[in-house]
Amino acid sequence: MTKNLERRLVGEGLGTALLLAAVVGSGIMAERLSGGNAALALLGNTLPTGAILAVLILIFAPLSGAHFNPAVSIAFALRRALPWSEAAAYAAAQIIGGAIGVWAAHLMFELPVWQVSQHLRSGPGQWLGEFIATFGLLLTIIGCATRASAALPYAVGLYITSAYWFTASTSFANPAVTIARSISDTFAGIDPSAAPAFIAAQIVGMSAAVGLAHWLWPSAPAAVFEKTIVGADQAGVTKRSGVRPP
Amino acid sequence: MTKNLERRLVGEGLGTALLLAAVVGSGIMAERLSGGNAALALLGNTLPTGAILAVLILIFAPLSGAHFNPAVSIAFALRRALPWSEAAAYAAAQIIGGAIGVWAAHLMFELPVWQVSQHLRSGPGQWLGEFIATFGLLLTIIGCATRASAALPYAVGLYITSAYWFTASTSFANPAVTIARSISDTFAGIDPSAAPAFIAAQIVGMSAAVGLAHWLWPSAPAAVFEKTIVGADQAGVTKRSGVRPP
Amino acid sequence: MTKNLERRLVGEGLGTALLLAAVVGSGIMAERLSGGNAALALLGNTLPTGAILAVLILIFAPLSGAHFNPAVSIAFALRRALPWSEAAAYAAAQIIGGAIGVWAAHLMFELPVWQVSQHLRSGPGQWLGEFIATFGLLLTIIGCATRASAALPYAVGLYITSAYWFTASTSFANPAVTIARSISDTFAGIDPSAAPAFIAAQIVGMSAAVGLAHWLWPSAPAAVFEKTIVGADQAGVTKRSGVRPP
Amino acid sequence: MTKNLERRLVGEGLGTALLLAAVVGSGIMAERLSGGNAALALLGNTLPTGAILAVLILIFAPLSGAHFNPAVSIAFALRRALPWSEAAAYAAAQIIGGAIGVWAAHLMFELPVWQVSQHLRSGPGQWLGEFIATFGLLLTIIGCATRASAALPYAVGLYITSAYWFTASTSFANPAVTIARSISDTFAGIDPSAAPAFIAAQIVGMSAAVGLAHWLWPSAPAAVFEKTIVGADQAGVTKRSGVRPP
Numbered sequence: 001m002t003k004n005l006e007r008r009l010v011g012e013g014l015g016t017a018l019l020l021a022a023v024v025g026s027g028i029m030a031e032r033l034s035g036g037n038a039a040l041a042l043l044g045n046t047l048p049t050g051a052i053l054a055v056l057i058l059i060f061a062p063l064s065g066a067h068f069n070p071a072v073s074i075a076f077a078l079r080r081a082l083p084w085s086e087a088a089a090y091a092a093a094q095i096i097g098g099a100i101g102v103w104a105a106h107l108m109f110e111l112p113v114w115q116v117s118q119h120l121r122s123g124p125g126q127w128l129g130e131f132i133a134t135f136g137l138l139l140t141i142i143g144c145a146t147r148a149s150a151a152l153p154y155a156v157g158l159y160i161t162s163a164y165w166f167t168a169s170t171s172f173a174n175p176a177v178t179i180a181r182s183i184s185d186t187f188a189g190i191d192p193s194a195a196p197a198f199i200a201a202q203i204v205g206m207s208a209a210v211g212l213a214h215w216l217w218p219s220a221p222a223a224v225f226e227k228t229i230v231g232a233d234q235a236g237v238t239k240r241s242g243v244r245p246p
Numbered sequence: 247m248t249k250n251l252e253r254r255l256v257g258e259g260l261g262t263a264l265l266l267a268a269v270v271g272s273g274i275m276a277e278r279l280s281g282g283n284a285a286l287a288l289l290g291n292t293l294p295t296g297a298i299l300a301v302l303i304l305i306f307a308p309l310s311g312a313h314f315n316p317a318v319s320i321a322f323a324l325r326r327a328l329p330w331s332e333a334a335a336y337a338a339a340q341i342i343g344g345a346i347g348v349w350a351a352h353l354m355f356e357l358p359v360w361q362v363s364q365h366l367r368s369g370p371g372q373w374l375g376e377f378i379a380t381f382g383l384l385l386t387i388i389g390c391a392t393r394a395s396a397a398l399p400y401a402v403g404l405y406i407t408s409a410y411w412f413t414a415s416t417s418f419a420n421p422a423v424t425i426a427r428s429i430s431d432t433f434a435g436i437d438p439s440a441a442p443a444f445i446a447a448q449i450v451g452m453s454a455a456v457g458l459a460h461w462l463w464p465s466a467p468a469a470v471f472e473k474t475i476v477g478a479d480q481a482g483v484t485k486r487s488g489v490r491p492p
Numbered sequence: 493m494t495k496n497l498e499r500r501l502v503g504e505g506l507g508t509a510l511l512l513a514a515v516v517g518s519g520i521m522a523e524r525l526s527g528g529n530a531a532l533a534l535l536g537n538t539l540p541t542g543a544i545l546a547v548l549i550l551i552f553a554p555l556s557g558a559h560f561n562p563a564v565s566i567a568f569a570l571r572r573a574l575p576w577s578e579a580a581a582y583a584a585a586q587i588i589g590g591a592i593g594v595w596a597a598h599l600m601f602e603l604p605v606w607q608v609s610q611h612l613r614s615g616p617g618q619w620l621g622e623f624i625a626t627f628g629l630l631l632t633i634i635g636c637a638t639r640a641s642a643a644l645p646y647a648v649g650l651y652i653t654s655a656y657w658f659t660a661s662t663s664f665a666n667p668a669v670t671i672a673r674s675i676s677d678t679f680a681g682i683d684p685s686a687a688p689a690f691i692a693a694q695i696v697g698m699s700a701a702v703g704l705a706h707w708l709w710p711s712a713p714a715a716v717f718e719k720t721i722v723g724a725d726q727a728g729v730t731k732r733s734g735v736r737p738p
Numbered sequence: 739m740t741k742n743l744e745r746r747l748v749g750e751g752l753g754t755a756l757l758l759a760a761v762v763g764s765g766i767m768a769e770r771l772s773g774g775n776a777a778l779a780l781l782g783n784t785l786p787t788g789a790i791l792a793v794l795i796l797i798f799a800p801l802s803g804a805h806f807n808p809a810v811s812i813a814f815a816l817r818r819a820l821p822w823s824e825a826a827a828y829a830a831a832q833i834i835g836g837a838i839g840v841w842a843a844h845l846m847f848e849l850p851v852w853q854v855s856q857h858l859r860s861g862p863g864q865w866l867g868e869f870i871a872t873f874g875l876l877l878t879i880i881g882c883a884t885r886a887s888a889a890l891p892y893a894v895g896l897y898i899t900s901a902y903w904f905t906a907s908t909s910f911a912n913p914a915v916t917i918a919r920s921i922s923d924t925f926a927g928i929d930p931s932a933a934p935a936f937i938a939a940q941i942v943g944m945s946a947a948v949g950l951a952h953w954l955w956p957s958a959p960a961a962v963f964e965k966t967i968v969g970a971d972q973a974g975v976t977k978r979s980g981v982r983p984p
Contacts, residue, residue: 023904029903034776048899048902062884107866108864148305154300158297161293162298283526284525288525289536371601372600374600378513382510389550400646405547411521412513528773534782535782538785636796653789654760654790657767658786704752
């Protein structure tokens with residue numbers, strides 16, 4: 001096991017748990033308070049989500065890279081900035097953390113812990129939405145990491161704040177988030193039967209962004225990428241474990 | 247063709263496409279959800295637009311300058327920071343990208359792809375609004391580029407967030423955006439017959455800002471300007487292509 | 493006339509004009525769209541005001557200091573960072589600019605240019621509000637200028653965003669803004685008969701903040717203060733004109 | 739008494755007073771204006787609170803550390819970055835300042851100064867909310883202090899903006915704030931009988947975060963921590979007073 005991996009996995013799991021507690025918890029609060037006005041409910045779900053994302057990336061980026069998203073970890077593996085074995089461990093930590101976060105939200109709002117969403121989200125418009133949402137998210141991450149890494153936490157928070165409103169699917173853009181939201185029958189939920197198509201669209205959108213970024217920023221040194229996103233602690237580690245620049 | 251121009255044009259086109267997908271997409275979402283309350287609808291259109299602008303400038307400024315706006319590209323050409331031939335190519339990429347973004351929004355929300363707006367926006371108040379909106383936008387860009395270039399992405403996002411509310415026209419401030427919004431019969435649309443006057447007011451506002459900025463900040467070195475706004479990649483290029491400081 | 497003063501006065505006047513266009517313009521827009529819900533109207537007035545303040549300070553701080561507020565210019569004079577004659581010229585430019593901004597807003601929204609507000613804002617609670625609002629604003633400016641000057645534009649924008657809601661007077665905190673808002677019979681207006689008490693409370697609040705700041709941060713070097721707030725251009729000028737550190 | 743402590747205590751007291759004036763004042767304003775829509779009222783309470791927190795930390799962090807929160811001062815004492823005697827003095831200043839801020843808000847809105855809240859906030863869901871809210875707040879502070887200290891003011895403001903919505907208790911996360919809000923029978927109030935359980939949950943959440951942070955970031959040098967959070971002025975002082983790195 002690579003040095004430091006245990007702490008990094010706790011970082012990914014804990015960060016994803018807090019992210020999901022915010023997504024699902026603010027969805028419950030917003031729906032309860034908004035008196036049936038869906039725009040107010042989405043606003044009360046959007047601002048807390050964008051804000052907590054920026055905070056969590058500020059906290060955890062220097063430790064684990066603050067992916068909180070299997071699509072991001074896979075993108076790093078594709079760019080050879082993270083070993084595939086670690087990307088798999090990251091994804092597992094993210095999925096487990098996401099579920100814990102959802103259950104914490106249910107406990108806080110005194111709802112049954114175990115739920116399954118019945119909120120059907122489907123159709124080509126929503127799948128295109130997930131493709132565009134994830135494509136834009138990865139473009140944001142890789143684009144900022146290359147040249148404006150200090151702005152990355154804010155950029156991701158602002159991106160999701162925007163994408164919640166401009167995509168027909170309200171921008172899940174994250175397989176771990178999609179799985180976690182399938183076990184919450186609240187405002188933010190998604191019926192488990194609708195999840196696989198969402199995740200497929202996310203993976204396609206991520207792949208398109210990784211390919212385009214490779215062409216758009218050919219000279220981006222992987223070392224810089226690793227250092228700013230996978231985290232300063234991690235940079236030395238991946239170098240030692242033989243990861244090469246793309 | 248100047249070195250690197252192809253990638254820069256893709257950056258301008260893609261950035262403008264994502265901007266318009268956000269403007270039109272969030273307009274559709276906000277109108278659908280807001281239950282007839284126009285203030286909520288405009289809020290749900292404003293926040294995503296301001297947020298995505300900051301993100302897109304963070305991503306693309308080091309590559310293409312992140313103009314996404316023919317008025318901005320013309321201003322750079324007037325300041326001799328961009329060759330006129332490249333400004334023309336930029337404008338074409340922005341207009342094409344804008345149309346693609348609108349169509350992507352229509353597809354996401356499962357609306358007919360091809361639409362023509364019937365939303366009349368006209369009259370001296372709105373034209374003055376477009377003059378002021380574009381004047382302020384260019385003042386923001388040139389003012390920040392000169393002395394606070396790291397803040398530019400946030401400044402532009404915040405400026406548009408504000409201008410959506412304080413101008414009677416809700417601040418198009420961009421000929422490519424005006425053209426793109428004329429082919430969407432949704433919340434953000436503008437009847438094509440109203441577009442020429444909007445664009446004329448924008449060009450006059452831009453010209454006034456360029457002239458005033460020349461007097462306000464006479465010592466601003468064009469080299470700094472190029473480096474921070476046209477992008478680090480581009481600085482060497484324009485120097486080689488014989489562009490002189492104003 | 494001190495070197496550069498002409499451009500600095502244009503900066504103060506233009507910045508205050510844009511600030512008032514945003515305050516009054518967004519107030520008109522917000523009231524028109526909010527369907528009678530006062531919280532939505534205030535929100536649609538708050539966000540554009542806070543956002544434009546940050547932008548205008550980013551643009552004009554390196555030129556004129558971006559005061560846009562006679563209370564701020566007087567505070568600088570009290571701290572011997574600005575000659576009293578220049579503070580007076582600044583105040584005149586701010587008052588003239590503010591009026592122009594209000595008239596521009598009226599023109600944009602096709603209202604009569606010349607108006608007098610009938611919106612009575614009075615009573616000890618509102619006066620205490622103006623005292624606290626201006627006290628906090630000056631504490632923000634002096635506190636940030638001393639140690640976190642790059643954050644100042646955002647700090648002032650965020651401060652006003654907050655103070656619009658937590659003071660009973662909705663935080664005018666600025667004599668030029670108070671005068672300008674007295675000539676607009678719209679959402680943001682204030683009856684001229686109520687203005688003198690507001691301005692008096694603002695001056696008292698400013699004085700209290702200047703006194704307290706002198707005790708709280710005794711070692712703050714005036715040179716740093718001048719450089720970051722009065723503007724880099726100005727620092728050399730005031731030194732030559734014999735302004736001494738407090 | 740350690741050098742400089744007097745000014746630092748005034749900083750803590752004044753900052754906490756302004757924080758509570760914002761929390762309680764914006765709560766009153768938001769409830770009055772929102773026409774019975776609870777989501778709008780919470781939004782009008784959230785944005786001013788998050789914004790003023792960022793501002794107050796920008797202003798006071800270099801002086802006193804800008805804790806405004808006994809849980810934060812105790813955490814610093816546990817990490818041996820603040821002597822226990824000073825932590826106690828900080829807590830006293832925060833509690834006194836908080837009460838003054840609440841009374842200022844009552845005076846501004848012309849309400850009786852002395853009030854006792856009758857707003858019962860209780861139950862395991864709310865206590866878990868306070869545990870999670872304070873745990874996340876301390877993780878934000880310690881995580882950012884270690885590696886991204888310039889972002890700390892924004893991170894704390896964004897964190898509270900989010901936590902107001904995702905915790906069932908609307909995130910008090912602060913014993914001084916809890917006590918202060920118990921003496922205001924307005925939107926933000928809490929019945930005094932409910933306060934002890936809130937405070938207990940906050941202390942447990944704080945302790946959990948301090949323990950976890952010790953394991954997550956073992957190499958974080960206390961010196962850096964002191965310098966960025968307790969304030970540059972304070973760093974020399976605590977060194978002289980014999981505080982050792984944890």
